[in-house]
Amino acid sequence: MSSKIRVAVDAMGGDFAPGNEIDGAILALNEKGSEIEIILTGKESLLKDELSKRNYTGSGIKIVNADEVVTMEDSPTESYKNKPNSSLVISLDVQKKGEADATISAGNTGAMMAASVLKLGRIKGVGRPSIGALFPHDNGSTMLFDVGASVDCKAQHLLEYGVMGSVYMNQVLGINNPSVGLLNVGEEKSKGNELTFEAYELLEKSGLNFIGNVEGRDILAGTVDVIVCDGFVGNIILKFAESVPSTLKQKFIKYAAENVFKKVWVGMMYKTLKKLLSDFDYQNVGGVPLLGVNGVSIIGHGKSTPLAIKNMIFTAVNVIKSGVNQKIADSLAK
Amino acid sequence: MSSKIRVAVDAMGGDFAPGNEIDGAILALNEKGSEIEIILTGKESLLKDELSKRNYTGSGIKIVNADEVVTMEDSPTESYKNKPNSSLVISLDVQKKGEADATISAGNTGAMMAASVLKLGRIKGVGRPSIGALFPHDNGSTMLFDVGASVDCKAQHLLEYGVMGSVYMNQVLGINNPSVGLLNVGEEKSKGNELTFEAYELLEKSGLNFIGNVEGRDILAGTVDVIVCDGFVGNIILKFAESVPSTLKQKFIKYAAENVFKKVWVGMMYKTLKKLLSDFDYQNVGGVPLLGVNGVSIIGHGKSTPLAIKNMIFTAVNVIKSGVNQKIADSLAK
Numbered sequence: 257m258s259s260k261i262r263v264a265v266d267a268m269g270g271d272f273a274p275g276n277e278i279d280g281a282i283l284a285l286n287e288k289g290s291e292i293e294i295i296l297t298g299k300e301s302l303l304k305d306e307l308s309k310r311n312y313t314g315s316g317i318k319i320v321n322a323d324e325v326v327t328m329e330d331s332p333t334e335s336y337k338n339k340p341n342s343s344l345v346i347s348l349d350v351q352k353k354g355e356a357d358a359t360i361s362a363g364n365t366g367a368m369m370a371a372s373v374l375k376l377g378r379i380k381g382v383g384r385p386s387i388g389a390l391f392p393h394d395n396g397s398t399m400l401f402d403v404g405a406s407v408d409c410k411a412q413h414l415l416e417y418g419v420m421g422s423v424y425m426n427q428v429l430g431i432n433n434p435s436v437g438l439l440n441v442g443e444e445k446s447k448g449n450e451l452t453f454e455a456y457e458l459l460e461k462s463g464l465n466f467i468g469n470v471e472g473r474d475i476l477a478g479t480v481d482v483i484v485c486d487g488f489v490g491n492i493i494l495k496f497a498e499s500v501p502s503t504l505k506q507k508f509i510k511y512a513a514e515n516v517f518k519k520v521w522v523g524m525m526y527k528t529l530k531k532l533l534s535d536f537d538y539q540n541v542g543g544v545p546l547l548g549v550n551g552v553s554i555i556g557h558g559k560s561t562p563l564a565i566k567n568m569i570f571t572a573v574n575v576i577k578s579g580v581n582q583k584i585a586d587s588l589a590k
Numbered sequence: 591m592s593s594k595i596r597v598a599v600d601a602m603g604g605d606f607a608p609g610n611e612i613d614g615a616i617l618a619l620n621e622k623g624s625e626i627e628i629i630l631t632g633k634e635s636l637l638k639d640e641l642s643k644r645n646y647t648g649s650g651i652k653i654v655n656a657d658e659v660v661t662m663e664d665s666p667t668e669s670y671k672n673k674p675n676s677s678l679v680i681s682l683d684v685q686k687k688g689e690a691d692a693t694i695s696a697g698n699t700g701a702m703m704a705a706s707v708l709k710l711g712r713i714k715g716v717g718r719p720s721i722g723a724l725f726p727h728d729n730g731s732t733m734l735f736d737v738g739a740s741v742d743c744k745a746q747h748l749l750e751y752g753v754m755g756s757v758y759m760n761q762v763l764g765i766n767n768p769s770v771g772l773l774n775v776g777e778e779k780s781k782g783n784e785l786t787f788e789a790y791e792l793l794e795k796s797g798l799n800f801i802g803n804v805e806g807r808d809i810l811a812g813t814v815d816v817i818v819c820d821g822f823v824g825n826i827i828l829k830f831a832e833s834v835p836s837t838l839k840q841k842f843i844k845y846a847a848e849n850v851f852k853k854v855w856v857g858m859m860y861k862t863l864k865k866l867l868s869d870f871d872y873q874n875v876g877g878v879p880l881l882g883v884n885g886v887s888i889i890g891h892g893k894s895t896p897l898a899i900k901n902m903i904f905t906a907v908n909v910i911k912s913g914v915n916q917k918i919a920d921s922l923a924k
Contacts, residue, residue, distance in 0.1 A: 394844065401843070441741060441825040448805060449741040449822050472829030476837045488783050489823050491775040495806030495828055499833055503810045504867075509864070510728065527864075533838075554626040 262424030269363025280565020358552035381588030385548030393478030411454035421482035437470030446545035603697025614899020666700030692886035715922030719882030727812030745788035755816035771804030
């Protein structure tokens with residue numbers, strides 16, 4: 257029997273699967289092989305081929321066959337029914353059977369959310385499992401909940417997001433007494449819509465470190481640790497934010513095209529700009545946990561690099577070690 | 591009797607009032623003095639002093655005294671009741687009495703919206719007057735409605751925004767058959783919340799050039815001319831977007847502080863970056879009309895420069911000339 261932490265990796269999930277998934281798994285094992293074990297799910301022959309190409313000789317990787325693949329175009333709920341043998345579902349199966357302690361996937365976010373909830377169930381007291389996005393700032397990150405498109409939230413769900421986000425920021429990212437803000441159109445308590453009025457009351461009485469309403473500008477400003485909002489708003493913000501770097505890059509390219517001098521100049525600037533914009537590539541590194549499910553499920557960006565996959569595996573390990581789920585259950589029981 | 595277009599300028603509105611307001615008015619008159627007349631509202635003695643400092647010798651400026659000032663902190667609705675002699679309200683008074691054809695203000699947006707609706711009334715068929723924000727892209731601009739924090743919109747209001755936005759883009763910005771998108775969490779018709787499902791049906795049957803759902807990333811991409819959404823979402827998006835340039839500037843400054851070489855390098859890049867980011871300074875130039883009120887009311891950013899004030903005056907002139915309001919009434923009657 258193994259005392260290592262076992263992480264199931266949906267090896268067919270991301271846009272560059274299975275290459276990046278396998279490379280990321282090997283990176284993780286090279287760094288923490290004494291602590292973790294990886295279970296790759298996907299077409300066995302393909303995965304074996306890819307593994308042998310990489311000359312990985314360790315014993316930290318196990319393969320579990322899965323014949324089907326969930327694509328980014330598949331419907332979240334239908335893929336669960338129609339592709340029961342997908343690498344995504346099989347990963348969660350392995351976890352459900354107790355043969356893995358966590359699952360990570362860089363695949364179809366909606367499908368991973370739906371399958372995780374259906375396979376693993378919800379933590380007692382959680383109405384809506386949720387994924388957040390981490391927006392880095394100078395001294396850390398701000399987590400925005402929900403960005404998983406859980407639309408038509410009720411006030412009670414926003415309260416749950418506040419609780420889950422606080423526990424996560426505290427236990428996994430080490431923030432002491434994380435502050436929680438309610439995303440709104442103004443700072444005054446009198447601002448907002450029916451949902452925010454009700455949520456404000458609940459958050460105020462919650463015992464969380466609730467600092468009141470925050471605005472769109474607070475998401476990047478580092479003024480608050482956890483921001484809660486309806487998944488409709490959060491999803492639109494996230495997609496807008498993700499489009500900022502490419503918009504700026506295009507502006508650069510267009511500017512460069514104006515003349516040869518500018519072309520040289522922009523070429524020189526590009527590397528610096530890319531570094532500065534990398535913070536806007538939310539979810540690119542490390543993935544985010546689906547909070548509220550009865551188990552550890554980490555969701556990453558489809559474009560995850562091997563480094564991002566490695567960090568997702570480490571995020572899974574941190575979430576397991578910190579006992580986030582038990583603490584969420586305890587906090588909600590209060 | 592004057593055949594010129596008369597624009598009332600709330601001279602005490604913006605963060606740099608009355609200086610920028612007066613400078614902007616003079617810029618406008620220098621360029622189109624044969625066509626326009628300016629009515630400045632504010633403390634008469636102060637405005638006369640400021641005018642005389644500038645050696646303006648033309649006859650295009652009239653002053654109407656207003657003893658009170660609405661501040662950015664004043665409540666929109668209460669300021670209307672409590673400060674009936676504010677420069678903001680007096681400007682609209684002048685317009686209501688038929689002594690001006692339009693009003694512009696760089697002051698408190700909410701107060702300007704509330705006072706405009708109360709003084710000028712609504713166009714027949716409009717439930718919620720709305721302000722949009724123009725997001726520039728490579729080949730023009732995308733207008734997002736509503737960003738004026740008209741929260742808890744109904745589907746009918748989103749339809750009105752589509753109609754008003756289309757008329758504006760067509761009549762004032764010259765876009766032929768403007769496309770209209772519904773801001774949502776996915777492109778598929780099945781995505782969204784109760785509000786978007788209902789609004790989708792109304793927009794589909796509207797006779798507008800409705801292209802279906804669009805996502806957060808479409809706001810900057812130039813893929814659609816008019817995007818409609820609830821004011822709650824639009825306001826949060828606008829404030830988030832407005833925070834992007836300052837966030838990037840801070841990152842630059844921090845990066846530059848790392849060493850002397852970087853400091854020189856960033857100093858050299860800064861001008862180019864500033865130019866590229868200027869497109870993100872929404873509303874900084876030209877202001878946006880409050881659409882749906884029975885008159886022309888243009889609202890600008892508190893930080894409006896003299897150039898921005900000049901452009902707001904010209905926007906007012908364009909809106910008057912193009913007969914936007916009549917066309918909105920006609921379109922809604924259909």
